[in-house]
Amino acid sequence: MTARSVSWTDAASVAQLLARASAPRGAVQTFKLANASSAARPIPPAARMPAPAPVADTPPRAISVPPPARLKSQFPAPKLVQTSDNPSDCVDALLAWTLDHQRCTGAFIADDNGLTLAAHGISEAHVSLVGPLLSALVSVRMIPGIDATAGALWLGNNMMSWVESRNERGGFCLGTVGSEPLSSRAFEQLKEALEITVRKL
Amino acid sequence: MIDTKILDTAVQDLRNVLRDGLVATDIWERSAGLSLAGFNQQPVAVALFTRITTELESSLTDSNFPPLARYYLLDMEGNHTVAVVNHGGLLQGILVDNKRANLGILISVAIPRMLETVARAQSR
């Protein structure tokens, strides 16, 4: 049997760590207890817990195979941070962020003519559909109070969703393709991420 | 007066944006055929594309078509695309490998950035 200690460490190292990890015992603090009595509080009479039911013979549940869409987090997506000034890097980062954090099977970034800047999981031909869509929305935006910088369209079994943003050089859109419509929150996140990116283009 | 330092910066910016998709670029003075900034330039291209651009512009005018605006594209064999950008007194040729360069980025990002930057260089 080895003579080495159980913990594989030594007293000196532990003492050093303890000194750094512990605060000196502080001043006595007091707080008022809800119940001034120091005796342990009796537990209110507990309802008798029923005996556990015998496990019935049930057929095993069918295992459902997740749909081919990327399984996404239930939590809000972290804000996109563009660390590069290179437009190509920014576009790639936006695409990757969208694919990672939004419920979609594909995503694209295009200009407002429908010309693809980056895409994954969608053909350039489908991306080009945004061109006429965005052109049609120009007249819609003339109606006071109508923003129309985001939308969704069923394409067969899939839904294409997009958001638009502009810089001084032109308009761009960020779109997704998936089996479900996006939530309002997702649209807001996409819009924000696109705006962050378009500033760099 | 043209600030050639800005033109050099613009060329560098273009190389960054298009990365290995950019094969060559040249910015030249149209009247003199003098190259002012570029990357992997080919002098014969200056004369060629000055002539092509001039022919194109006069053909459009003679046919009562709208004049040439910002650029035109030529799809060439060997996976090459040439974009000729009209900067007024200057012309710029951009030769890209269209398998490596994203045309969306070329048209919607690179060319507009070039137009802005070269305009700034010319306003000095």
Added chain:
Amino acid sequence: MTLSIAFTSLKGGVGKTTTALNCAFAFARRGTRTLLVDTDPQGAIGLSLDGVSERSGLAASLAQGRELPDVVKTRLPELQILPMGFVDTLAIDDLSKCARDNDILRRILDRSQAEYDAVLFDTPAGLGGMTRLALESVESVIAVAQCEPLALRSLPRLLDLLAQLRDAGDACSLLGVVCNMSSFKDPVILASLEELWALYRDSVFDTAIPRDSTFLQASRAGVPLGLLSRRAPAVAAVFDSLAAEIEQRLGVQEGGEDDGPIRLVD
């Protein structure tokens, strides 16, 4: 000021949740208004208590961008629970990022100042993610150490993290090490115990939690030890002792300034 205590270990399966849960119960029985917060993405507190696993909690609150989650009341008015609720397995990494972005643990502590005397955090195994967040938020940390070699070897890593956090300005500090699953019958466990005492000296709580089959029974029933039956099992008293020792280490004066011996016979 409300006490804030995180129960932590690098190694999993050492009994953090069982210790945190039963300590919370013991605190509440002593009259300390206690909130037990589950920061484990597995929802360990929910898995340990019948009637809690199906409740929504921290995770749903973060996912929906809601205000702080509602607490779950218990049979003891002094004990309330903030469960984790369901966490999609693929979203576990995002949980801690989201929790950090929302500063949720500090917000829980801020809200607790008026309502609770003590907030106890059960943390997941490991030193990243939610555990790290909990350590950055609390003032006191109790290291739960199973009496066996691997747990002993991983203890310095926890201390090192605490030291680094303190160097960076966080208030967390080791309150003590609690020995769990102790037994004098097995030579390796005994050797581990002896070495734990030798190395960590005063940091080790006098109260050691023994290895006892009653824990499994309580786990099966989904109740704290003290509620396993009308007459609580003997081992439940260990947590009363531990809670008292924790309060003593924290310098808490129970009952206020007028507290003192109470005559048995008038």
